[in-house]
Amino acid sequence: MTGSLVIVGTGPGKPELMTPAAGSALARATDLVGYAAYLDRVPARHGQRRHASDNRVELERARHALMLAASGRDVAVVSGGDPGVFAMAAAIFEAVEAGDQAWRSLDIRVEPGVTAMLAAAAEVGAPLGGDFCAISLSDNLKSWATIERRLKAAAEADFVIALYNPASRARPHQLGQAFALLRTLKAATTPVLFVRAAGTSEAKVIASDLAEANASVADMRTLVIVGASTTRCVGRWIYTPRSEREAAS
Amino acid sequence: MTGSLVIVGTGPGKPELMTPAAGSALARATDLVGYAAYLDRVPARHGQRRHASDNRVELERARHALMLAASGRDVAVVSGGDPGVFAMAAAIFEAVEAGDQAWRSLDIRVEPGVTAMLAAAAEVGAPLGGDFCAISLSDNLKSWATIERRLKAAAEADFVIALYNPASRARPHQLGQAFALLRTLKAATTPVLFVRAAGTSEAKVIASDLAEANASVADMRTLVIVGASTTRCVGRWIYTPRSEREAAS
Numbered sequence: 001m002t003g004s005l006v007i008v009g010t011g012p013g014k015p016e017l018m019t020p021a022a023g024s025a026l027a028r029a030t031d032l033v034g035y036a037a038y039l040d041r042v043p044a045r046h047g048q049r050r051h052a053s054d055n056r057v058e059l060e061r062a063r064h065a066l067m068l069a070a071s072g073r074d075v076a077v078v079s080g081g082d083p084g085v086f087a088m089a090a091a092i093f094e095a096v097e098a099g100d101q102a103w104r105s106l107d108i109r110v111e112p113g114v115t116a117m118l119a120a121a122a123e124v125g126a127p128l129g130g131d132f133c134a135i136s137l138s139d140n141l142k143s144w145a146t147i148e149r150r151l152k153a154a155a156e157a158d159f160v161i162a163l164y165n166p167a168s169r170a171r172p173h174q175l176g177q178a179f180a181l182l183r184t185l186k187a188a189t190t191p192v193l194f195v196r197a198a199g200t201s202e203a204k205v206i207a208s209d210l211a212e213a214n215a216s217v218a219d220m221r222t223l224v225i226v227g228a229s230t231t232r233c234v235g236r237w238i239y240t241p242r243s244e245r246e247a248a249s
Numbered sequence: 250m251t252g253s254l255v256i257v258g259t260g261p262g263k264p265e266l267m268t269p270a271a272g273s274a275l276a277r278a279t280d281l282v283g284y285a286a287y288l289d290r291v292p293a294r295h296g297q298r299r300h301a302s303d304n305r306v307e308l309e310r311a312r313h314a315l316m317l318a319a320s321g322r323d324v325a326v327v328s329g330g331d332p333g334v335f336a337m338a339a340a341i342f343e344a345v346e347a348g349d350q351a352w353r354s355l356d357i358r359v360e361p362g363v364t365a366m367l368a369a370a371a372e373v374g375a376p377l378g379g380d381f382c383a384i385s386l387s388d389n390l391k392s393w394a395t396i397e398r399r400l401k402a403a404a405e406a407d408f409v410i411a412l413y414n415p416a417s418r419a420r421p422h423q424l425g426q427a428f429a430l431l432r433t434l435k436a437a438t439t440p441v442l443f444v445r446a447a448g449t450s451e452a453k454v455i456a457s458d459l460a461e462a463n464a465s466v467a468d469m470r471t472l473v474i475v476g477a478s479t480t481r482c483v484g485r486w487i488y489t490p491r492s493e494r495e496a497a498s
Contacts, residue, residue: 093375
């Protein structure tokens with residue numbers, strides 16, 4: 001008896017931003033595993049079992065999903081955004097590596113989705129129009145020194161910077177520290193965007209600049225974008241030109 | 250008479266990886282503007298006009314789309330992947346900035362999609378599981394010195410590196426130069442993935458490492474991922490753990 005496991009990206013939140021492939025993968029599963037808020041996005045289907053968990057027990061959830069698949073169930077692990085970007089896919093493969101050797105021969109697939117920074121960028125224009133990086137500000141799994149090293153390198157490279165997990169109740173101070181560091185490295189006029197609940201019906205944008213950016217407006221549902229030196233406004237949109245020459249003109 | 254313009258991300262290629270929101274935006278348009286290969290993805294609809302163009306005339310195409318919208322048409326600019334990532338959205342806003350003042354009051358929207366690096370990552374596991382950056386290797390619009398500076402910073406930060414536009418007939422040598430630079434900065438065993446036509450029925454993966462990576466296997470349809478120091482294999486998958494601690498164990 002061989003089961004399967006698919007890690008499904010449900011996108012930023014609006015049903016119409018979830019791919020049909022993700023919808024099919026969820027519909028085919030015998031078991032759904034995930035954070036309760038993501039499971040709530042999935043229409044109920046008779047006979048399908050739901051295993052909801054807290055948002056912070058990713059490895060435990062991953063092991064549970066793998067055990068179900070190994071027992072012959074067809075499991076969908078329900079992720080927000082894209083499962084490969086600061087979400088459940090890496091946790092699944094960590095659990096495979098540390099777990100039962102038999103898990104390595106399971107049928108495991110990843111179903112991509114629209115990750116938060118793409119939905120956030122679309123809300124304001126095209127701020128990711130040049131080279132960019134994505135950094136999670138959570139220091140639960142890496143040191144703050146590593147995060148600082150990456151912010152410095154991102155400034156040196158003049159990347160547009162997408163900050164995931166900028167703040168939570170347990171981590172209220174990281175974003176302010178990140179802004180303080182970036183203020184020593186980038187122009188005060190650098191655009192900073194706080195996009196809350198991007199790609200949902202509750203999307204809200206606060207546009208600021210690095211000098212004025214107030215870290216306390218960010219929460220768990222906020223994606224923060226810090227511009228490159230070329231990022232700028234035109235009309236009511238914010239974008240980063242593709243070209244250095246364009247920027248200089 | 251006021252028209253509108255929406256820049257639509259059709260995803261990596263498979264119809265089931267295009268969001269329903271993108272499909273609706275395309276269906277509502279009176280005019281479709283885009284590179285012919287992307288227009289071919291859109292089902293024909295009676296009365297809808299198609300304006301196909303070559304892939305390399307992005308600003309011209311952007312101006313044409315804006316003129317159509319300003320004349321009252323409801324225009325969809327058809328983009329592959331996500332329009333905000335090395336695609337048409339930035340070109341549209343560049344054209345707005347340089348063009349007719351009236352274009353700034355047009356109804357312009359961006360409809361996000363699954364960008365190539367997410368589809369490529371999903372084909373192999375979760376290589377983008379840590380902090381990462383995305384760099385276009387095209388030096389049509391920026392200098393090679395800028396690209397080198399960004400590759401160096403990415404290595405310094407230990408980002409996973411997604412390389413867009415790694416090669417084309419007009420630019421056959423950039424990827425080899427990038428590998429040569431990265432070999433001086435990163436371990437020879439760093440995983441390197443060539444994912445061609447990710448998210449299509451023709452997807453093909455070549456997994457290599459930095460010492461052995463052969464730049465000549467990449468073409469216009471290839472997305473290249475260079476791992477971080479923690480990126481590794483488990484079973485037939487390649488992933489980057491979320492944690493530094495995990496990587497050290």
